[in-house]
Amino acid sequence: xxxxxxxxxxxxxxxxxxxxxxxxxxxxxxxxxxxxxxxxxxxxxxxxxxxxxxxxxxxxxxxxxxxxxxxxxxxxxxxxxxxxxxxxxxxxxxxxxxxxxxxxxxxxxxxxxxxxxxxxxxxxxxxxxxxxxxxxxxxxxxxxxxxxxxxxxxxxxxxxxxxxxxxxxxxxxxxxxxxxxxxxxxxxxxxxxxxxxxxxxxxxxxxxxxxxxxxxxxxxxxxxxxxxxxxxxxxxxxxxxxxxxxxxxxxxxxxxxxxxxxxxxxxxxxxxxxxxxxxxxxxxxxxxxxxxxxxxxxxxxxxxxxxxxxxxxxxxxxxxxxxxxxxxxxxxxxxxxxxxxxxxxxxxxxxxxxxxxxxxxxxxxxxxxxxxxxxxxxxxxxxxxxxxxxxxxxxxxxxxxxxxxxxxxxxx
Numbered sequence: 001x002x003x004x005x006x007x008x009x010x011x012x013x014x015x016x017x018x019x020x021x022x023x024x025x026x027x028x029x030x031x032x033x034x035x036x037x038x039x040x041x042x043x044x045x046x047x048x049x050x051x052x053x054x055x056x057x058x059x060x061x062x063x064x065x066x067x068x069x070x071x072x073x074x075x076x077x078x079x080x081x082x083x084x085x086x087x088x089x090x091x092x093x094x095x096x097x098x099x100x101x102x103x104x105x106x107x108x109x110x111x112x113x114x115x116x117x118x119x120x121x122x123x124x125x126x127x128x129x130x131x132x133x134x135x136x137x138x139x140x141x142x143x144x145x146x147x148x149x150x151x152x153x154x155x156x157x158x159x160x161x162x163x164x165x166x167x168x169x170x171x172x173x174x175x176x177x178x179x180x181x182x183x184x185x186x187x188x189x190x191x192x193x194x195x196x197x198x199x200x201x202x203x204x205x206x207x208x209x210x211x212x213x214x215x216x217x218x219x220x221x222x223x224x225x226x227x228x229x230x231x232x233x234x235x236x237x238x239x240x241x242x243x244x245x246x247x248x249x250x251x252x253x254x255x256x257x258x259x260x261x262x263x264x265x266x267x268x269x270x271x272x273x274x275x276x277x278x279x280x281x282x283x284x285x286x287x288x289x290x291x292x293x294x295x296x297x298x299x300x301x302x303x304x305x306x307x308x309x310x311x312x313x314x315x316x317x318x319x320x321x322x323x324x325x326x327x328x329x330x331x332x333x334x335x336x337x338x339x340x341x342x343x344x345x346x347x348x349x350x351x352x353x354x355x356x357x358x359x360x361x362x363x364x365x366x367x368x369x370x371x372x373x374x375x376x377x378x379x380x381x382x383x384x385x386x387x388x389x390x391x392x393x394x395x396x397x398x399x400x401x402x403x404x405x406x407x408x409x410x411x412x
Contacts, residue, residue, distance in 0.1 A: 008334060008401060015330060015397040021315055021323050027053050028244075028394040033375025040375040041403030045391025046218055046356040047379055049244030052307040062303050079299045080276075083250075084290060086302055086309065090243070090252050093312045095216075095235070096226030101254055103289045104239070104302060108217055108251040109140045110267075111236040112184070114292060115253065116148050117266035119182040119211045119234070122259070128210070132157045132175045132183035134167055138190045141215055145184060154181070164345040165352075166194030172201045180210035187219035187235075188354035191381055193328075193346045195223055195354045199230040206231065217241060220252075221308075222324050222355030222392065224317045227254055234259070242355065242391055243312075245305035250298045253289075260288050269294030311393055323392035324355045331357055331388055331400050338408035345385065356389040359407075367410035376406040 016022055028050040031039035042050065066074055078085075083104045090104070091097030105111065116131070133145045135158045149156045159175045161167055166189035176183060183205045188195050198214060205212040214235040219225065221242030227235060235254040239245035255263055265285065270276050271293045274284040285291040312320065329350065335342060335357075342361040347353040361367070361384060368380040379387040386407060390400065 004337060005405070008337060011333075012330070012397040012401040015326065019323065019326075019397070021319060021393060022396070024311060024315060024393040025396050027311065029053060031377075034373060037375060039377070041377065041399045041406065042395070043376070043378040043388045043390065043400070043403045045394060046222075046241050046387070046389030048240055048247060049242060049308070049391050050394045051246060051304060052244060052311060054307050055246070055304045058303050058307055059300075062300065067300070074299075079297060080271075082299055082302055083293060083297045086306055087252055087289070089306075089309050089313065090220070091227075091254065093309060094220050094225065094243075094317055095254060096224070096228055096230075097254055098228055098257075100288055101227075101257055102252055103292055104250050104252045104305070105293045105297070106251060106295075107248075108215070108236055108238045109144060111251050111253045111292075112141060112144050112213070112215065113148070114266055115213050115234045115236060115255075116144065116182060116184065118264050118292075119213065120148070120152060120154075121264040121266070122211070122262045123181045125209070128179055128181045129153070130155045130157045130177070130179045130181060132159060132172075132180055132205075132210075134159045134161055134185065136161065136163060136191065137184070137186060138215065138217070141184055141186070155179075164192050164194075165189070165347065166192060167196050167201060169197055169200045169204055172204045176205050176208040176210055178209060180205070180208050182211040182213055184213045184215065187214045187216040187225065188223060190218050191345070191358055191385065191387075193218070193354040193356045193358065195219070195347075195352050198225065198232070202230055202232055206233070218354055218356070221312060221317075222320070224321050227256070232256060239305050241389075243305060244308035244391070244394075245301070248301065249305050250301050253292055255289055255292060257288075260291070263291050265292055265294065267294040271295060271297065315393060320392045324390065325350045325353075327390040327392060327395060327397065327400060328353055328355065328357055330397055331390065331404060334401060334404040335359055338405060339411060342411065355392065356387055358385040358387045360384050361386065361411050363411050367407065370410050371406055374406065376403050378403065378407060
């Protein structure tokens with residue numbers, strides 16, 4: 001091992017020794033590598049977070065005592081209220097949101113559809129006919145905006161941003177106008193990890209008389225947000241990345257209380273009704289955030305999510321953010337030292353960087369395929385990006401060092 005390599009490895013040991021959140025890494029499933037061997041390095045926590053170690057027991061206990069024991073009585077004893085109570089916990093721990101504004105329901109895609117349709121329904125100015133979104137936004141966001149625009153005879157106002165960045169205040173100011181109904185932007189960009197200036201952009205969109213919807217799938221659980229303080233209108237995010245809810249975990253949505261009276265859910269299901277068990281002939285929306293719900297709550301799927309929310313509450317989002325900055329800064333240090341032929345398409349400024357990095361290299365695709373076979377799990381993003389997702393509570397600095405050293409070898 002070279003002197004430089006030894007120094008980088010020693011630095012990882014020192015960083016782990018000084019990490020106040022180090023003990024949390026032992027509270028997650030370690031994962032398996034090839035042929036059942038131990039996983040060498042998991043660098044994809046922003047795509048699918050590891051399960052909290054208590055999840056198997058929590059699921060078994062729920063199946064045995066809650067589902068198996070209480071049976072249908074469980075609905076009245078707490079299950080029906082779970083989407084809102086768990087939503088309140090996510091709001092308090094991660095979003096800076098007072099209670100009664102966040103609900104767990106559906107998938108991210110379905111909730112984005114609901115919020116966009118609700119924004120259109122709430123707009124009384126017939127001259128407004130545009131939806132604003134980045135041209136390189138996450139595919140599902142773009143697809144839904146395009147389909148809704150086509151169905152309603154609206155125009156999509158595309159915004160071009162640098163691939164290594166994302167939406168910026170000046171770009172938002174150029175895009176919105178008196179024709180804008182709503183703008184849909186990512187709080188943290190899925191490709192570059194650009195953390196948008198959410199308060200400034202929110203003010204700009206609102207000054208144009210429009211609503212802003214934030215997709216916080218790559219932000220929630222990794223960066224601290226203050227929705228109430230920032231005046232955010234609406235937001236949505238998945239729960240299987242930094243919230244570690246597991247594959248297909250239900251998403252969450254935030255709607256500021258000031259919009260509740262005008263909130264019109266386009267999918268008027270029974271759980272969103274004022275009296276779900278009245279079985280009346282007409283639909284009357286429930287008061288508050290429950291109006292955004294539609295079908296039966298995914299109670300079983302919320303069990304793993306609740307286990308991770310408990311850890312976030314205990315650790316604190318500010319401490320999690322500090323660890324995230326330290327992890328990504330160390331990863332950048334390793335990339336600069338070990339992979340000089342690569343370029344970084346993520347912000348070097350920590351104030352604008354979320355919890356992951358994208359490294360550009362022409363051999364990325366074949367390198368990632370090789371690494372997966374070796375028990376090192378990063379993520380490939382077309383056309384030439386290796387995405388490194390560092391989940392603060394479950395990732396150690398030593399794991400980052402092993403993974404990026406293996407990536408350097410694979411790329412060479």
